[in-house]
Amino acid sequence: MIYNEKYETMDIDEKKELQLRRLQKIVKTAYEKVPFYKKKFDDAGVKPEDIKTLKDIEKIPFTTKADLREAYPFGMFAVDEEEIVEIHTTSGTTGKPTVTGYTKKDIGIWQEIIARAIVMAGGGKKDIIQNGYGYGLFTGGLGVHHGGYKLGAIVVPMSSGNTKRQLEIMSDFQTTILTCTPSYAMYLAESLEKIGLTKKDISLKTGIFGAEMWTSEMRDKLEEKLGIDALNIYGLTELTGPGVAMECLEKSGLHISDDHFYPEIIDPKTKKSLNEGEKGELVLTTLTKEGMPVIRFRTKDLTSINWNKCKCGRTTPRISRISGRSDDMLKVRGVIVFPSQIESAILKIEGLTPNYQIIITRPEFLDEIDILVEATPALFSDEMKEMEEIEIKIANEIKKEIGLRVNLQIVESESLPRSEGKAVRVIDKRNLEN
Known part of the structure; x- marks a missing residue:
């Protein structure tokens, strides 16, 4: 089943004509109504009328997360504030969060693309969707909620936690679709076994999982333990939230709603466009966003693109599973983390040196963060009880900064490896390539 056959199965040439019209319009809007973009275009010597083909998008400068942070809170809006009906933000990263605003039309488009995603997962009006994504400023919860409402399915707004x-609820309501992070889905699966239930005691058929990178092995385990099709959903707060791309039941890549988002793949070092099938950084442009158009946004996510028609019948391009990022930003249990955030928390405590190491593992299915931090000789000679209290204090400071529990250990001064070049602060031992 396909939710919107007109756009999801559109002839490629017809789609390109649509994309060009929408690109020309959104570029003109951004130039005329967003001072940031007018300056950006003028500095690059580009005018809206220079966009005569889709290839001409390469003339336009990139937009970065740093650009959006500098515009905090409403500097990127293209409409008057009274036209904005909903606002979401990222979690904050190294400073101010990035903000995105939606008009009523934008919310309608968000509903549409999530409805498409749910149908790709085999969902329909008769389904009961248990929404385990967080509500609030995070886009996950309300994004899925908007789409389920549009589709006409029953949405159970559980949010995360309270396992x-x-x-x-899953058992009593006979939920058919679960939406949450894949690591939390695995925790639910293992908790199900602990209370003596099996997959036969629930009615789940599909899981729509996102907000963190996960492997094909994780998919296999989830499908085995829950008796479901485990599917990948992709989105960014900066653009709209979840629904930018979604995996269908063929599981051969995530379909981009390219009537609303124009995709490019670039080499993150040279910034040159790459060919179909080549892995690089995903760059996205909103084609229909009224409240806050975003032009050539560097997602930092590494993937490749396939333009061939899918066996499901859709002609929308498909991106491969996100295998990593082109910067030092980490995504752990669905939360964006920068090493500098951890450093900031560490440096608030007297007696610690700036030398630390972050080790990220996935021993089972949940990410773990182990942090080793060097103490000064004076601190390291303190009593064991005092050391334990300091470790707890630091761990709490870090949790306040990033919102995640960490395993912290104070180690002796000069015990961590040194480098003559750039310090190796992060060791990510998770296998995210499969």
Whole structure:
């Protein structure tokens, strides 16, 4: 089943004509109504009328997360504030969060692309969707909620946490679709076994999982333990939230709603466009966003693109599973983390040196963060009880900064490896390539 056959199965040449019209319009809007873009275009010597073909998008400068942060809070809006009906933000990263605003039309488009995603997962009006994504400023919860409402399905707004209640609801309501992070889905699966239930005691058929990178092995385990099709959803707060791309039941890549988002793949070092099938950094342009158009946004996500028609019948391009990022930003349990955030928390404590190491592992299915931090000789000679209290204090400071629990250990001064070049602060031992 396809939710919107007109756009999801559109002839490629017809789609390109549509994209060009929309690109020309959004570029003109951004230039005329967003001072940031007018300056950006003028500095690059580009005018809206220079965009005569889709290839001409390469003349336009990139937009980065740093650009959006500098415009905090409403500097990127293309409409008057009274036209904005909903606002979401990222979690904050190294400073101010990035903000995105939606008009009523934008919310309608968001509903549409999530409805498409749910149908790609085999969903329909008769389904009960248990929404385990977080509500609030995070886009996940309300994004899925908007789409389920549009589709006409029943949405159970559980949000994350309260695992026992989640499982009770899943069993009592006979939920058919689960939406949450894949690591939390695995935790639910393992908790199900612990309370003596099996996949036969629930009615799940599909999981729509995103907000963090996950492997094909994780998919296999989730499908085995829950008896479902485990599918990948992709999105960014900066553009709209979840629904930018979604995996269909063929599981051969994530379909981009390219009537609303124009995709490019670039070499992150040279910034040159890459060919179909070559892995590089995903760059996205909103084609229909009223409240906050975003032109050539560097996502930092590494993937490749396939323009061939899918066996499901859709002609929308497909990106491969995100295998990593082109910067030092980490995504752990669905939360964006920068090493500098951890450093900031460490440096608030007297007696610690700036030398630390972050080790990220996935021993089972949940990410773990282990942090080793060097102490001064004076601090390291303190009593064991005092050391333990300091470790707890630091761990709490880091949790306040990033919102995640960490395993922290104070180590002796000069015990961590040194480098003559750039310090190796992060060791990511997760296998995210498969």
